[in-house]
Amino acid sequence: DAEITQSPRHKITETGRQVTLACHQTWNHNNMFWYRQDLGHGLRLIHYSYGVQDTNKGEVSDGYSVSRSNTEDLPLTLESAASSQTSVYFCASSDPGGRDTQYFGPGTRLTVL
């Protein structure tokens, strides 16, 4: 069955370290998204991509970067982790063919000490 996976599921890191969160989907969806979920803020869009080599900033993109070298993967990199980036991160994908449904991964809980 097609799916979307994230790794690692849990990560503890130190302030200033570079961290990369992986997202892999097997639906062959062109659209992929990264969100962070924080209490009182809901889901906030970090970056998104509409296809290979396409990346766009969301509403909370500072301190994060993404790259899209193939359809299946959209890794999220925290260049220099900060305590404010402690959060749960979700990757999602969708099919631009008109269905509009976003399919979410299981999430990565990141703690920055």
Place this chain on the structure above:
Amino acid sequence: QQQVKQSPQSLIVQKGGISIINCAYENTAFDYFPWYQQFPGKGPALLIAIRPDVSEKKEGRFTISFNKSAKQFSLHIMDSQPGDSATYFCAAANSGGYQKVTFGIGTKLQVIP
């Protein structure tokens, strides 16, 4: 600026009762309004969605009511069950193939026996 306002942030309902979650939006270009359901430790999953050409959509015990003139929509869960206990997100998007979705802050629903 929060483009989709959701209330309440938490809700406790007796088993068999009706759960009601309300959302309001500002951007009149939004034309797709999904609701996502999230269980602890899981990613959000699409529950039900509506487009502004209809005022109501029902799927089983879940109903979306939509008021285009007031720019408001709500989720009603009839005969609420303990298994409905989850966090619910309303959302809005301007579709047409690019499903960048704006989410509300979420409502944590607890259905007590």
